Amino acid sequence: MPENDIIMEVNSLKKYFPIKKGIFRKVVGNVKAVDDVSFYIKKGETLGLVGESGCGKSTTGRCLIRLLEATAGEVKYRKNNKMINLNDLDKKEMKNMRRDIQIIFQDPFSSLDSRMSVRDIIAEPLKLNKIGTKKERTDRVRELLRKVGLRDYQMNRYPHEFSGGQRQRIGIARALALDPEMIVCDEPVSALDVSVQAQIINLMKDLQEELGLTYLFIAHDLSVIEHISDRVMVMYLGKIVEIADADSIYIDPVHPYTEALLKAIPVADPRARNIRLPLEGSVPNPANPPKGCNFHTRCPYAKEKCSEIEPELVPIDSDQEHFAACHFVEELNLDGYVKR
Amino acid sequence: MPENLLEVKNLKSYFHTDEGIIRAVDDVSFTVEKGETLGVVGESGCGKSVTSLSIMRLLPNPKGRIEGGEIRYYKDDESIDITSLNPHGGIIRSLRGNEMAMIFQEPMTSLNPLYTVGSQIMEAINLHQDIDKKMARKKAIDILDKVGISAPKKRVDEYPHQLSGGMRQRVMIAMALSCDPNFLIADEPTTALDVTIEAQILNLMRELQSEFNMSIMIITHDLGVIGEMADRVIVMYTGKVVEKATTDDIFYNPKHPYTKGLLKSIPKIGIKGRLAPIKGSVPNLLMLPEGCYFEPRCEYAKKICKTKEPPMFKIDEKHAVKCWLYNGREEI
Numbered sequence: 271m272p273e274n275d276i277i278m279e280v281n282s283l284k285k286y287f288p289i290k291k292g293i294f295r296k297v298v299g300n301v302k303a304v305d306d307v308s309f310y311i312k313k314g315e316t317l318g319l320v321g322e323s324g325c326g327k328s329t330t331g332r333c334l335i336r337l338l339e340a341t342a343g344e345v346k347y348r349k350n351n352k353m354i355n356l357n358d359l360d361k362k363e364m365k366n367m368r369r370d371i372q373i374i375f376q377d378p379f380s381s382l383d384s385r386m387s388v389r390d391i392i393a394e395p396l397k398l399n400k401i402g403t404k405k406e407r408t409d410r411v412r413e414l415l416r417k418v419g420l421r422d423y424q425m426n427r428y429p430h431e432f433s434g435g436q437r438q439r440i441g442i443a444r445a446l447a448l449d450p451e452m453i454v455c456d457e458p459v460s461a462l463d464v465s466v467q468a469q470i471i472n473l474m475k476d477l478q479e480e481l482g483l484t485y486l487f488i489a490h491d492l493s494v495i496e497h498i499s500d501r502v503m504v505m506y507l508g509k510i511v512e513i514a515d516a517d518s519i520y521i522d523p524v525h526p527y528t529e530a531l532l533k534a535i536p537v538a539d540p541r542a543r544n545i546r547l548p549l550e551g552s553v554p555n556p557a558n559p560p561k562g563c564n565f566h567t568r569c570p571y572a573k574e575k576c577s578e579i580e581p582e583l584v585p586i587d588s589d590q591e592h593f594a595a596c597h598f599v600e601e602l603n604l605d606g607y608v609k610r
Numbered sequence: 611m612p613e614n615l616l617e618v619k620n621l622k623s624y625f626h627t628d629e630g631i632i633r634a635v636d637d638v639s640f641t642v643e644k645g646e647t648l649g650v651v652g653e654s655g656c657g658k659s660v661t662s663l664s665i666m667r668l669l670p671n672p673k674g675r676i677e678g679g680e681i682r683y684y685k686d687d688e689s690i691d692i693t694s695l696n697p698h699g700g701i702i703r704s705l706r707g708n709e710m711a712m713i714f715q716e717p718m719t720s721l722n723p724l725y726t727v728g729s730q731i732m733e734a735i736n737l738h739q740d741i742d743k744k745m746a747r748k749k750a751i752d753i754l755d756k757v758g759i760s761a762p763k764k765r766v767d768e769y770p771h772q773l774s775g776g777m778r779q780r781v782m783i784a785m786a787l788s789c790d791p792n793f794l795i796a797d798e799p800t801t802a803l804d805v806t807i808e809a810q811i812l813n814l815m816r817e818l819q820s821e822f823n824m825s826i827m828i829i830t831h832d833l834g835v836i837g838e839m840a841d842r843v844i845v846m847y848t849g850k851v852v853e854k855a856t857t858d859d860i861f862y863n864p865k866h867p868y869t870k871g872l873l874k875s876i877p878k879i880g881i882k883g884r885l886a887p888i889k890g891s892v893p894n895l896l897m898l899p900e901g902c903y904f905e906p907r908c909e910y911a912k913k914i915c916k917t918k919e920p921p922m923f924k925i926d927e928k929h930a931v932k933c934w935l936y937n938g939r940e941e942i
Binding site: 465 | 834838874876
């Protein structure tokens with residue numbers, strides 16, 4: 271499937287965290303945070319990654335830029351028209367590669383060093399990569415601050431002098447310092463007030479258009495994901511259950527978990543109030559996932575086969591754009607959020 | 611005419627800090643009717659949580675203080691002003707639990723990790739009801755069953771860390787309901803929960819409300835939760851109520867520029883196009899502007915807004931708004 275417009279291709283990515291017990295810290299099991307995940311990201315698109323806590327969405331994001339070392343699998347990135355497996359690179363090569371792939375974090379309060387001025391925070395990636403003279407770097411900081419909607423005179427201030435939304439803007443400016451091609455956005459608006467969240471979403475969309483950025487946008491808020499994403503990937507308990515373009519996910523979901531997520535969204539409209547039958551139970555322990563399909567313990571449509579055989583993520587349409595991991599894709603007729 | 615269970619009049623709760631006085635709740639008035647769900651919505655620092663802590667008399671001592679106003683709670687034909695009570699006295703303690711109960715956002719930090727969930731529920735029951743240990747245990751198991759915890763006989767002897775986030779929030783609700791309160795304050799009850807668990811908890815609250823005929827005050831920043839749960843809504847901004855109305859009017863006929871801005875800021879599924887955020891951010895409560903506190907962010911601001919704080923103007927019997935755009939209408 272790799273085509274020219276694919277910027278990143280992830281094959282069978284696994285990240286296991288060992289569970290250690292006893293005085294000899296013997297490994298007694300593994301938490302399979304990310305378990306055999308494969309997908310691709312197209313250049314210039316926003317791929318939304320959604321799921322509940324513990325589904326492995328942040329771990330996946332971190333493995334892509336090797337903030338966490340994957341247990342197994344490939345993360346191939348297109349560089350000079352060659353697909354390079356990032357997991358094969360040594361430290362120095364990876365450092366170079368991080369110029370192209372940056373990350374923005376959720377918490378604008380803990381992801382900025384409180385003892386560094388905004389100028390130093392934003393210029394740090396340039397300094398580490400020995401780019402420009404001091405004056406050139408300061409000019410670049412000015413330019414970046416303006417780009418993210420801050421004033422350049424604010425560059426000598428410290429993070430505590432800014433509000434949450436402004437701090438997230440600083441985080442974005444830092445991520446942009448090296449002119450990256452792709453940014454992993456790990457819940458970038460979850461900690462912000464509603465009115466400010468909209469400002470940051472608009473800013474990120476504008477920057478994407480201006481700079482041709484590719485985003486992997488991780489969030490648990492399904493409305494934010496729908497708004498910003500071209501394609502959406504849904505994860506449950508370390509596995510991808512469905513990937514498709516955003517409209518298909520929200521109008522024609524084919525995986526029961528996607529349907530359940532959409533049904534659970536509280537609707538900001540008192541006239542659309544309805545009696546919803548929420549999904550029962552909670553996410554199983556990832557150290558001891560159920561046999562067969564991970565979701566069968568909570569799935570309202572589960573049959574015997576689901577507790578025995580694990581479904582594979584397979585294309586369900588002829589264009590090979592919509593993928594789902596469910597035995598009964600053909601039989602089920604599920605409801606989307608938006609009625610057509 | 612619906613009966614009021616709670617009337618808050620001109621409530622002022624201030625915090626005395628080294629940097630100055632924070633007027634966290636500043637001249638706030640509203641009512642809670644019997645059997646209704648009142649939604650309180652606002653962003654960080656708007657005073658929504660401090661309002662609920664004032665009602666429960668749980669403001670952190672000595673920094674937080676009720677500086678003025680009245681919180682009148684109606685019981686049978688009598689009423690009591692909660693602000694006049696000793697916060698450590700017997701009357702407020704018997705009101706808390708028996709009459710009013712509260713659930714908090716973070717179920718992990720509001721449960722004691724050293725005690726089993728059963729003993730924490732039984733403690734609440736024993737404090738307020740004169741029954742023996744065996745009966746209290748039976749009651750604890752019943753209430754755990756009622757809030758949808760499976761195998762309650764086993765769970766009653768488990769510790770909080772053995773439960774998932776959703777189950778812990780169910781335990782908090784069980785504790786709050788253990789003495790059949792008439793008034794439940796839910797402060798961001800689902801904010802820390804995943805969306806499928808949130809739907810379970812909201813459903814549970816609705817079921818229990820109709821069963822126990824409680825009044826609920828639900829505090830949240832999430833307009834989705836308000837849309838699902840509330841009968842009436844008050845919108846708060848920097849310690850003030852800026853709009854109160856029925857839920858339908860808040861969503862379909864909002865009057866205050868802040869309420870309108872909030873509604874336009876949220877992404878809605880199925881509706882494409884650019885979001886229209888409110889410019890700027892919530893001001894520091896120590897450095898509030900003159901006049902209307904929302905004026906620096908308001909796209910409709912006029913000259914008067916910079917200098918004079920607007921009163922509450924009446925739109926109709928159930929709808930009022932604190933904004934100069936409605937100058938000329940009856941003040942309340």
